[in-house]
Amino acid sequence: MTETRTAPGVSSGAFAVSPELAATTFAQLTKLQDVVGEMVREARVLGRKVPLGGGYAEEIGTFMARYGIDGPGSAADQLARFGQELEKLKDNVGKALKRYQAADDAAAGGVDCSGG
Numbered sequence: 063m064t065e066t067r068t069a070p071g072v073s074s075g076a077f078a079v080s081p082e083l084a085a086t087t088f089a090q091l092t093k094l095q096d097v098v099g100e101m102v103r104e105a106r107v108l109g110r111k112v113p114l115g116g117g118y119a120e121e122i123g124t125f126m127a128r129y130g131i132d133g134p135g136s137a138a139d140q141l142a143r144f145g146q147e148l149e150k151l152k153d154n155v156g157k158a159l160k161r162y163q164a165a166d167d168a169a170a171g172g173v174d175c176s177g178g
Contacts, residue, residue, distance in 0.1 A: 084159040091152045098145045105137040 081159060081162060084155050084162070087155050088152055088159075091148055091155070095145055095148050095152075098141055098148065102138050102141045102145065105141060
C-alpha cells in the first residue's frame, strides 16, 4: 500500500512548484498578458464602425464593429477576460512560491550540519 503525504497546509489536490519553474512561469505569463493586451487594443480598433458604403459593405462594417468591441462575446471582451484569468494564474503561482519559500525557511532551521 502506498501512502500519499502532502506538506503542511497544502491540500491533496495542490501541486508543487520549484522556485526556478515558478519564476519562469511567472515571466512567461507576463509576456502572454502583454500579447493579450495588444490583441485587445487591436480588437477595439475593429470595433470602430468604418463607413464602407451602403448595402453589403455596410453590413460588413457593422459586423466588424460588433465583433471587435460590442459587449459580451466580442473579441475584445473575451480577450480581456482571458487577461484577467492570466492575472489570477500569476497570483496563484506567486502564492505557491511564497508557500515553498516559507516551508524551505522552516525546514532550514531544523538542519544541523557537523563535520567537514
